[in-house]
Amino acid sequence: MKIPSILVIAASLLTGIAHAQDSTAIKAINAGSFAQHIKQLASDAFEGRKPFTRGEDSTIQYLAAQFRKLGLQPGNGNSYFQEVPMVSISSKPAGDLVIKGSNGTVSLQYLDDYVAATRHVQPQVNLRNTELVFAGYGIVAAEYGWNDYKGLDVKGKTVIVMINDPGFSDSTLFKGHTMTYYGRWTYKFEEAARQGAAGVIIIHETAAASYPWKVVRSGWSNSKLYLQTSDNNLHRSIVEGWITQDAAKKIFQLAGVSPDIMTQARTKGFRPVDLHLQTSLVINNTIKTSTSHNVLGVLPGSSRPQECVVYSAHWDHFGIGEAVNGDSIYNGAVDNATGTAGLLELATAFTQLPQRPARSVLFLSVTGEEQGLLGSEYYASHPTFAPEKIVADINLDVLNTFGRTKDITIIGYGQSTLDEYAQRAAAKQRRVTVKEANPEGGWFFRSDHFNFAKKGIPGLYIGPGTNVIGHEAGWGQEQIATYNRLRYHSPADEFDPATWQLDGMVEDVRLLFDVGYHLSNENSFPQWKQGSEFKAYRK
Template sequence: MIRSPARALTLMLLATAAPAPVTTVQAAPAKARAVTRAAVVPSVPVPMMRETIKTLASDAFEGRAPAGPKEQQVLDAIVTRFKAAGLKPGNNGQWLQPVPMVTIAAKNISPLTVGSLSFKPGADFVIGSYREAEHTEIKASDMVFVGYGITAPELGWDDYAGIDMKGKVAVILVNDPDYENADETGLFKGRRMTWYGRWPYKYAEAARHGAKAAIIVHDTFPAAYGWNVLESSGGTGNFVQTANKGFDQTEANGWMRRPVAEQIFTAGGKDFAALSAAAKQKGFKAVPLGVQANLSFDNTVTRALSHNVVGVIPGTTRANEYVLYSGHWDHLGRCKPDAKGDDICNGAVDNASGIGALVALADMNRRAGPTPRSQVFLAVTLEESGLLGSEYYAQHPVYPLARTVGGVNMDALSVIGPTRDVQVTGGDKSELTAILKKVEKDMNLVESPEDHPERGHYYRSDHFSLAKRGVPMFAVGRGTDLVNGGTAAGNAATEDYVEHRYHQPSDEYSDSWDMTGMAQEVQLYYRLGRALATGTTWPNWHPGDEFRAVRDADRATVTKAK
């Protein structure tokens, strides 16, 4: 998963409008400790957290590859620590939730031909399939320009209105219609990318409208990465297995370079620039391009089985309402050797630290006593493969999503000391903002602007698997204004980690780690999660948010059932 350099941590939470009273974090600056104490925050069990991280990041686990040779040992280690923290088995009396996955890799890819035009795979386009099929062929399929490929009823926007896409190839622009706005104004929040701007949404929406294939036009700025990223990874995808083996998806999906799209439009007598400008306006209608696409490829399908680990602290008076704490246990396994010949990507920060925090939070909540709502602790797999562990849980929830209030996701905690600030990812999307502001005030933390909101980082972490199914989520994490050293030191430390340790063998545990910043984050998570577990309200997304309708429908179902 691609992360923003200044956002190595992602916190996911859903909050109530009236949070429980909280105290200051122990690691915060001295002036923060003057806040009136209305409730005791349990001490963070730093030795337990440190030992968990050290164990999971050891060479003995060979980098915690999901479905790898050491997975069972990793699972056993997590279950042992869940038990020690006071959790009960959370999956109907079992600790594990099996997660079947499939990898589909395209091979023997033909050129993409459109009339007399011929384009090379890799250099001009990338293509693959979500279907578990041995062979894919797109033959003489009409190409249709569908603008940004968005259907957003709450915004009165439908790029597919009036067009029958059955058997056709959808040609789609990347990002949102108003992405060029320098600020966050506009129907689609301008510079801040929405879910409608992300490529997984565009593929899914094309499939929902019956398209045979979906091809997105690449442009570096709105895509937020160069063609080289697609060229190196295109054609291979990881997915959770489904009963229909992906046959509800398009037969093929991929990307083409903008100059390729311009040639195709010209071949059909169309002006790419003019139609792209028209697609930014409300009321745009899809345009048949008057040309047909041809291509074919074979697929190598590989299946594997990994596991989520699920623990629970049952609630008291409202035990059928749930608060979720999560973090991914997997990492890259064995990887490219470094200069010393070390080929184990240990993933100490990413994300043994998150599982250490998960265990610590379980212990803290046990010591604080049960809450009205049940608290679920989920160590998910396959995050590095595309959020597949959380995706599988969201598709097959042990606890109904309509009864899941929200939760806290831990990914890559700080080992560089406490900060004075936090960063919000995704902007103000839900009624959660009230609790966040309260906690920021109580902890003497200020809010810093999000780095690169145009890159859509909100849609790239495990919390999103739940958010897109309507559970209100709000992402916030530590900033870079260190208590000791300020923003200069914070930025330098973050850049150093990204350059020298992120997804490399050097992301290793050390007894010299400064755990005060990690303890600060864990206390923040505890406050937010505890407010959810003791609260009574059900926050929703703001009107007009892309996930509001799903949540409304889920909550209406629960209300009707009562």
């Protein structure tokens, strides 16, 4: 397909980067090559880029071929690939989720009312007549004086918890509207397992989760991937799942408890409630153990090659799944063919430099992000550079498709001095950096830089700006909201050359080039700021 001329950006696009030595390199990041990469990665031929499928094979071979073509060295010894051992579990509940009590029963339908799966690598798991307990947010956070499990023994029981953290409803608690990791669904499952719960069920709420039920439904209706563990994940709860708000209200009604209990759980000192109900669930599993792959290419540093700046982007999406309006291929054009294409654009730019940077630059395309940041978790635990020598991770995930903006969003603003690097780069483009509009969504914990942060390595993760040139205030935020509502994690996330405006994407990635270029030539390391929960890890 011929790329419409609207996608082609003149080489004279202002970037404000004044270094003569990188002027040729910066121009290598352009809309034409961007569009070609996205078109290929998001094509039906790549089948939605799910790990363990033909889509993975096509994707990783494409990326390795591009790295090889650019002259990057293999990033993992003599290979462009890092093997990531995973297990695929397709969990299918045997029927309705039936809740029993002295006043009757409630039957919840799979996908419409609930989703459930297991991490246990077993052909079948059985949740037998477990007692149900409502445990508020399911949080244990000593630094905030909060313990939803205080005085509660949930061993062998199923806990029902709410999404997000108390700050979502009360700005005086936790970090206010900025979600902490305690608000993430991944934390809820981890903590329930630590408490010994046999099952854990999260109550979905669109605003608190920052995505509608259909996102949960589509994500849980297909097989799920996990990293292989020595105990086959038996340390986790038997069943993990979600229920809708309406389903939760039916359960509370059956228990004779007011739905206001969810409001009461937001107050400090809330104590868990035994619902005097029981539930059972059988889940049958189809298991496949296999190996997925991270793809790594490295540009060795000229004088300090042992030190490294990482650019990361996840290549995976959801593959072929439940059909929506007759389309079953989850192409993942925005999420994350854009970021993967941006990684290739950055690699192209760095290889165009007349002189290699002092530090090495690693271009890391990871697998399994959509399944729980698995590829980056594996790399962070099996790095190809010593962790103390990794300067920073600059992460690309879901780039701007609606045009140039006067601002650029820093997700997790205030975490590290990488904020200032981004601010300086933005100023050269006559732009400003802003905080994310909805920090209650916990976006800082939802992409691959987070696994670097957990190792103490600062991460920069930007989002599209919202002050779009040529449009009224609020238009950019409306575009983001529309994408999240209609296309996020659905087959509708497809490349649309007729409507996408790639000049904003180009400008944003050029900004990231500027940040990485400076980091790769400095002697110092960026630092976590006071108050960051990751500051101690770097030490």
